[in-house]
Amino acid sequence: MNAMSLAAGRPVIAIPGPSPVPDRVLRAAHRASPDIYGDDLADLNLAVMTQLKRLAGTQGHLAPYIGNGHAAWEAAGANLFNPGDQALVLSSGHFGRSWGQQMEQMGVAVERLDFGSLPADPDRLADRLARDTAGAIKAVMVCQIDTATGVMADIPALRDAMGDHPALLVVDAIASLGCAPMMMDDWGVDVLISASQKGLMCPPGTCFVWYSDKAAARGRTGLTTPYWDWHARAGAEALWRFWGGTPPVQQIFALDEALRMILDEEGLFAVWARHAALARAVWAAVDAWGEGGTGIRLSVEDPMARASSVTAMVVPGADALRAWTAAHCGVTLGIGLGAEQPENALRVAHMGHANAGMILAALGAMQAGMAALGIPHGPGGLDAAARVLAEPA
Numbered sequence: 001m002n003a004m005s006l007a008a009g010r011p012v013i014a015i016p017g018p019s020p021v022p023d024r025v026l027r028a029a030h031r032a033s034p035d036i037y038g039d040d041l042a043d044l045n046l047a048v049m050t051q052l053k054r055l056a057g058t059q060g061h062l063a064p065y066i067g068n069g070h071a072a073w074e075a076a077g078a079n080l081f082n083p084g085d086q087a088l089v090l091s092s093g094h095f096g097r098s099w100g101q102q103m104e105q106m107g108v109a110v111e112r113l114d115f116g117s118l119p120a121d122p123d124r125l126a127d128r129l130a131r132d133t134a135g136a137i138k139a140v141m142v143c144q145i146d147t148a149t150g151v152m153a154d155i156p157a158l159r160d161a162m163g164d165h166p167a168l169l170v171v172d173a174i175a176s177l178g179c180a181p182m183m184m185d186d187w188g189v190d191v192l193i194s195a196s197q198k199g200l201m202c203p204p205g206t207c208f209v210w211y212s213d214k215a216a217a218r219g220r221t222g223l224t225t226p227y228w229d230w231h232a233r234a235g236a237e238a239l240w241r242f243w244g245g246t247p248p249v250q251q252i253f254a255l256d257e258a259l260r261m262i263l264d265e266e267g268l269f270a271v272w273a274r275h276a277a278l279a280r281a282v283w284a285a286v287d288a289w290g291e292g293g294t295g296i297r298l299s300v301e302d303p304m305a306r307a308s309s310v311t312a313m314v315v316p317g318a319d320a321l322r323a324w325t326a327a328h329c330g331v332t333l334g335i336g337l338g339a340e341q342p343e344n345a346l347r348v349a350h351m352g353h354a355n356a357g358m359i360l361a362a363l364g365a366m367q368a369g370m371a372a373l374g375i376p377h378g379p380g381g382l383d384a385a386a387r388v389l390a391e392p393a
């Protein structure tokens with residue numbers, strides 16, 4: 001006999017990737033492989049490439065790959081750098097740091113500006129670049145949202161800070177594309193990196209690198225290998241060349257459906273606004289729970305620097321709370337990745353296919369769990385979230 005549980009029913013996954021995949025997207029992918037040499041699939045692939053450029057806000061180049069976010073990092077690195085080239089990595093958490101490490105392992109001379117769990121400071125960037133009078137720094141690299149800390153960088157401000165320095169601006173938008181504003185061309189981003197399984201609402205397995213003419217002009221570098229060469233993919237005509245071999249057929253159907261939902265049905269501005277509102281609801285709940293010195297608090301103090309796709313927080317007893325919400329409510333919360341005390345930290349994702357009901361479910365389960373486990377928390381968390389959601393759009 002099992003003990004009574006309230007976890008039956010549709011699970012709620014509030015982890016920051018892979019994010020929930022809409023049933024429509026799953027159904028679109030659920031098909032036998034068609035003829036990969038036929039025109040239909042080639043045309044669909046081209047349409048998806050066009051949609052992906054709309055999503056990024058660019059008329060530039062796009063190279064798709066089969067792989068996850070780490071693969072996209074490597075793809076960009078293999079096209080940007082010669083061995084020993086200098087890169088400046090601005091990090092605000094685990095992902096920025098491990099991106100820098102991966103580039104180092106590829107043979108890039110990585111210099112770090114580490115901002116802890118604060119957003120990258122444009123003034124510090126400007127100071128550093130002003131001292132690089134020889135223009136040795138080839139690229140400035142930054143995560144738009146660092147998914148571990150929930151910090152959001154101000155990309156236009158960083159671009160401004162670069163002034164006339166010739167370095168390329170390379171942005172990891174894996175946790176932000178389709179969640180937070182991105183206008184690659186208008187903002188002067190040279191290289192943009194993302195993957196299918198977060199804001200794009202698709203299963204993991206494909207990733208994308210968009211790049212400007214200025215980045216393209218770098219040509220093939222000493223690190224460019226045939227598989228990762230972005231020129232070959234961006235300039236492809238035959239379907240297999242886009243993907244360096246067999247195309248990820250089912251994923252192309254999934255992407256087509258998901259991008260239609262984002263770009264053509266809901267609309268990108270509405271999608272960004274939805275993410276921002278859901279994020280504010282989570283912040284309001286956490287602020288209320290933190291009243292009275294309970295020790296519960298958001299990891300990022302400045303609301304302007306908070307991510308719209310994921311919220312990191314300190315909750316004493318977070319590990320027990322996550323276990324409780326999963327076992328008793330069917331609600332899975334994100335681990336406190338990279339936190340000072342991971343056992344007392346967690347993350348709530350509001351990323352991709354997420355609505356107010358799902359966010360209230362996550363917050364409600366948390367509040368129930370805090371009551372059940374005796375975790376001290378200020379009153380009115382759910383009410384505060386509901387008030388935010390009640391605000392006119």
Ligand SMILES: *Cc1c(COP(=O)(O)O)cnc(C)c1O
Nearest residue numbers: 068069070095143145147174175
């Ligand atoms: C998830 C994520 C990655 C890594 O992506 P994987 O698909 O896990 O390889 C890199 N950067 C950011 C900002 C992410 O959110």
